[in-house]
Amino acid sequence: MSRRVLILAHTGREESLKAAWEACAQLHGSGLIPVMQKTELGDMVRFFGRLDHPVEVLHDHVKLPDVELVMVLGGDGTILRAAELVREVDVPLLGVNLGHVGFLAESERADLAQTVEWIASREYTVEERMTIDVQVWVRGQKIWHTWALNEAAIEKGNRERMLEVVTEVDERPLTSFGCDGVVLATPTGSTAYAFSAGGPVVWPEVEALLIVPISAHALFAKPLVVSPRSRLAVEILNRTDAQGVLWCDGRRSVDLPPGARVEVTRSATPVRLARTHQTPFSGRLVRKFELPIQGWRGPMPQAEAIHTGPVPIIRTPRPMPPLPSPRHAGHGDAPDPSPDPSTEK
Structure with missing residues (x-):
């Protein structure tokens, strides 16, 4: 069964047109069928003059539910436009960032060839994002x-x-x-x-x-x-x-x-986003916002479990009995009075 990938690009920019041209060629070389919208395909043909590989036209040659995945070439705005197109047909989006931050994008422009290889070998997962x-x-x-x-x-x-x-x-x-x-x-x-x-x-x-x-x-x-x-x-x-x-x-x-x-x-x-990396979200934050992480040492290595001995029991000594109170005269034996210094010779 033929596998089709829809390419959406911001064709008003030269960089997007070049990326779309390369993506079509690489998809065709990997045995996949590139698909484009008629207007965007027309922009690409006018810019390059001709096509070296066949490209199907969405709604003319193929329907949207027959597309396996949508490769979005651009920034977050282009990905949001693509989400409007595919949300109701359950087709995942995979963004290749050509903009500034591109937080919704999965890959960067330099990784375009590698991204096509991952798509061809189905090395991607799909996550659902709340709307x-x-x-x-x-x-x-x-x-x-x-x-x-x-x-x-x-x-x-x-x-x-x-x-x-x-x-x-x-x-x-x-x-x-x-x-x-x-x-x-x-x-x-x-x-x-x-x-x-x-x-x-x-x-x-x-x-x-x-x-x-x-x-x-x-x-x-x-x-x-x-x-x-x-x-x-x-x-x-x-x-x-x-x-x-x-x-x-x-x-x-x-x-x-x-x-x-x-x-x-x-x-x-929801909207479905394709992921080719298993990078945790914290890593995405660091990469997209270029956060400073110098000095980080990472988790401490797991040490062997430390076993302690029995807890010592500290016994409280018994309290000493109180000293007897001195007895007053006339009530039994009284202590010997201290000698009077004046009587001593």
Whole structure:
């Protein structure tokens, strides 16, 4: 059975076009069939002038469910665009970073050939990343329904006017404050917008939801980590006429008038990411953020078990009996009186 790999690239950049060209050639050389979208394939043909190997066109020659894996050439923005395409068909994504941090990417540009070899030999695993379901309500009517892999970010619509919001967890109000916005994020999004807003880094395997205020004018407006079963909500208060805007993964947006309500819950449909490395998440943090680790010595070697002898028992000595009290004259024998120095000769 033929194995097909869809290549998605940011074809507006020359580096992405070159990487896509190399990926197609290497996949073909490994016995796999490269697949591209018609517009991106057209951009590549116009740039290089011709193709030395056959490339199938998505939706013309092959359907998306028939693709084994999607190789994404670009940064996190390109991976988020790919997630929109494949989320409903259960096809994993494997990112090759051509951007800056590229936290969602699995490989770097220099590892492209090695990545193709891993795909050809099926040396990759697939992990599921939590997504969130996002609804917007205005005057009791649902006006928008979408999802997000990283976050739903509520931001002020005008630079000169801050938003007045109230946050809610499990249908109970928590606190209200003025702010520049609020980020409702997944663990995957904890290293994206929520991280820039001062939120905590959450390991991907931790099931949780995050609430991170942006530049809040309040005493108790700290980042919160709540249960993945919780229902989160943020309401734009009517104290002012400040408008807001909701962005999901920085790609889809809707305006939020005063009185609008944004509700976020865990989605039943995750995004699947392919992994070729078994590097722990802490190693990914160090590599992507270039964290200083000089001086680290590592875990101490396991020493032989030390067995102690019996615990010595310290016996408390018996208390001494109290000394007899001196007896007064006329009550029995009295101690000999001390000699009077004046009677001594």
